[in-house]
Amino acid sequence: MNIKEIYNKFDQIGCLTFATIDRGVPQTRIAHLFAHDHEGLYFRTMKTKAFYDQLKKDGHVSICGMFPNTSVSHNKEGMPSFEPGYTINASGDVKEIAFETLKEKAAEDEQFMLGVKDIEKYPAMTTFCLHRAWGEVFDFDFEMEHRSHKLQRTRFSFGGRQIPFKGVRITDECIGCGECMGTCSFKAIYQQDDAYCIDQTRCDVCGDCYINCPASAIEIVLEAPGPVRRHFEK
Template sequence: MEEKDILWGLTDVNTMEEIREKAFALIGKIRFMPAATVNDGQPENRILDFNRLSDGNLYFMTSKGKPTYEQLCKRPQLVLNTLIDERYSLRLSAWVSETEDQAVWDEFFKLNPGTKEMYRKNFDIVALYKLDRGEGEIFHLYANERIRRLRFAFGGDEIRSMTYRITEECVGCGVCQENCVERAIHQKEDGKYYIKEMDCDDCGICYTKCPQADTALICRLKEKGET
């Protein structure tokens, strides 16, 4: 596989909107994806049917009598993750909201006549949700080629930061580059190093090898106290 084709021709020179568009198109094509919610602090997972409508947004429907609905009322957030063609993963974390827009309902039911037939006598028992905002990633998995990842955000949210970053305290010793398994660390003209995020496995080897870890090479998890 040509390097430029690893993520459907997308690279880190593409705009975030172009990356998001590809991710949404993939979800709209796949439709049925595992989606996790939180129930009293514990994760719960199920398959939901995601539909991409003409406005470009993603929607799904659930019954108000299901635990999914109760959990979304308490915390309206979903985390999606799926495998594509045995070579790619797609992750999305999104905040959702119910929509009462009749035009959206009509279009959704046009695409899902079986669902409309199922609830024809009880439309008030179902809720239609829109994915409002969030962040995600498309990822090329290990095989013979190197990994590739591209992150995106939508609806005003921010891209999730990589776990590790090299700061201006870098002295240019090169230990991080020597130990990087994905050849994702490069040297700048000033002698300092940087991590090319698209190539980074986010594994932390560079951090464990850096003689100035926590100053020249920072772990985001430690900054947030998550370790």
């Protein structure tokens, strides 16, 4: 996905959750993106707000949202049920954009004019650009109303960020019993020649395969690059 496609996914949602860290404690608020270009995704806040302080001190933000329906209903069994749609998140590095730079961008591209007008009306307003980030679109159809599998995950990055691997994978300890393939309700496990493989674009990291593997051949990767950890005991 390119930045325009990522922006359009966020823009379709409108109001998004923006998360920052304040002295080790996560903080969230609702805001929106108002523009994009080859450098990244743009949003505004006021210099008087704690959000601004956190962005300046830490230099990172994480954004997420859900489309089209954020409400939770329940099926006949009383289990949570979600209308097919997607969530999207992006996390990375931000930089403040000088007003003069914003005006130069507005001269080239109408979408930045909103930011210029807002700052002219509210002098404490300023602009940030998420310029180096990674994330994913998590497209779900849990009841498989429109396709034969529940998930379609599309990972993306821009500004030179690598997409870190997080998820489950099958190791060389696999004995080829096929138990995991029968267990996976996300249809994420397939056989290629004699080997069992996980399609990361369909995997929910639910852990069912990990729990049921008789050879402990499935590992959970929570950090990358870094240690592979199993975060709970079977």
